[in-house]
Amino acid sequence: MDFTISKEIELIAKTARGIAERYPPEYWRELDEKHEFAEDFWRDISEAGFVGAVIPEEYGGSGMGMQELLTIMDNLSSYGCGLAGVWYLMITEVFVALPIVRYGTQDQKERYLPKISSGEYEGCLALTEPNAGSNTFRISTYAVKEGDEYVINGSKIFITGVDRAKVMVLVTRTTPLEKAPKKTLGITLFLVDLPNKNIKYSLIPKHGINYSGTFEVSINDLKVPEDNVLGPIDYGWYTLLDILNPERMGFAIGAVGTAELAIKKAVEYSRERVVFKDPIGSYQSLQHPIAESYAALQAAKLLTYKAAWLYDVKHKPPEDVKNGDAVMKRVLSYKEVGDVANMAKVIAVENAIKAVYWSMQIFGGYGYAKETDVERWWREVNLLRVAPVTQQMALNYIAQHILGMPRGY
Numbered sequence: 001m002d003f004t005i006s007k008e009i010e011l012i013a014k015t016a017r018g019i020a021e022r023y024p025p026e027y028w029r030e031l032d033e034k035h036e037f038a039e040d041f042w043r044d045i046s047e048a049g050f051v052g053a054v055i056p057e058e059y060g061g062s063g064m065g066m067q068e069l070l071t072i073m074d075n076l077s078s079y080g081c082g083l084a085g086v087w088y089l090m091i092t093e094v095f096v097a098l099p100i101v102r103y104g105t106q107d108q109k110e111r112y113l114p115k116i117s118s119g120e121y122e123g124c125l126a127l128t129e130p131n132a133g134s135n136t137f138r139i140s141t142y143a144v145k146e147g148d149e150y151v152i153n154g155s156k157i158f159i160t161g162v163d164r165a166k167v168m169v170l171v172t173r174t175t176p177l178e179k180a181p182k183k184t185l186g187i188t189l190f191l192v193d194l195p196n197k198n199i200k201y202s203l204i205p206k207h208g209i210n211y212s213g214t215f216e217v218s219i220n221d222l223k224v225p226e227d228n229v230l231g232p233i234d235y236g237w238y239t240l241l242d243i244l245n246p247e248r249m250g251f252a253i254g255a256v257g258t259a260e261l262a263i264k265k266a267v268e269y270s271r272e273r274v275v276f277k278d279p280i281g282s283y284q285s286l287q288h289p290i291a292e293s294y295a296a297l298q299a300a301k302l303l304t305y306k307a308a309w310l311y312d313v314k315h316k317p318p319e320d321v322k323n324g325d326a327v328m329k330r331v332l333s334y335k336e337v338g339d340v341a342n343m344a345k346v347i348a349v350e351n352a353i354k355a356v357y358w359s360m361q362i363f364g365g366y367g368y369a370k371e372t373d374v375e376r377w378w379r380e381v382n383l384l385r386v387a388p389v390t391q392q393m394a395l396n397y398i399a400q401h402i403l404g405m406p407r408g409y
């Protein structure tokens, strides 16, 4: 086992840290309060090649993998950006660019990837539905084939970034659940150009991360050309797994980075704040929970990088990405990526929440004031208990698919 950090990774980390230092916590505090998108930051991370990190060089990207992308996110997040260090990259790069890189046709790659790499195109993923929630198989947004196009109707909820996106990965059914040979079949992914008059959306006011909007979406008689099917028809669940695993990795590293940022700030404060005789940082009741969560966060980080390594080195889609059986077999044969990514997400998020909670506690009343930023990081890391996957669903996965316990739902 070799944990040496390569020169290339060191350089990526240094560049990300340089950008993060230009976008400190007060920048994000202001945008969160004003509900504004971080235009300057987006431009800078595009120019640094971060938005195109996983996009091959022939399409204007940096030709890197998940390990490098996590390094970028890790450093952006822990050096000042908090969860914003991963958020925009997740929405556009992981949700949209990555599946196009892995499952797109030549034409789809040429149409979308150069514009995503340059930062011109943002994207969004429309998966969650009001009546399906964590049970993706129950989605009812439906695509019917008519000639050489599909007509799509349905509704989606909590779709982040649809207001700015130029391309959406839309998850639909093309075979009803009751007619599918098995419940994982009958789902198909589409690339949809936005804006589109047949897609309407309205903002969901939310608890945190207000430098990015999240929306309810309705889709009425949307026509999408057959050429815009992404990956195999009816086997979209397996293509989706290829997005969901990196999604868990990205948010795991975002949780760790945000918590490390909060810890750094709280530790500095604890060394100076004196209310009795010694600095409050000398009290073991404050030291132990912070130390315990810090150690667990380092373990979560290692697990997250392991998931990325498995994904980069061992997990490649088959040659023929339109062949559903081949895609299914290939994705199932790399179950270990999902195993490690789910475990990483669970421990990263639980310990990030614990770390940020204790950071707030260290700040006493000031932790409740906006100016210290910890209350914002608290709102940010708490989201990760429910999205992108709830902690309970990730634990269900570990219990059933790793430990072999029976399924109770």
Ligand SMILES: Cc1cc2nc3c(=O)[nH]c(=O)nc-3n(C[C@H](O)[C@H](O)[C@H](O)COP(=O)(O)OP(=O)(O)OC[C@H]3O[C@@H](n4cnc5c(N)ncnc54)[C@H](O)[C@@H]3O)c2cc1C
Pocket: 124, 125, 126, 127, 128, 132, 133, 134, 135, 157, 158, 159, 160, 161, 206, 214, 383, 386, 387, 388, 389, 390, 391, 392, 393, 396, 409
């Ligand atoms: C800010 C934000 C941004 C989001 N962005 C996007 C996006 O861009 N695109 C997108 O598609 N989605 C997005 N989502 C949706 C997110 O992925 C879902 O909210 C999440 O998957 C949970 O689904 P749900 O909210 O319907 O909860 P539900 O599935 O209704 O779950 C409710 C509760 O029941 C528990 N529960 C349900 N089933 C089980 C079970 N079998 N065992 C144990 N407990 C269970 C859950 O753990 C949870 O605690 C976003 C959500 C938020 C809040």
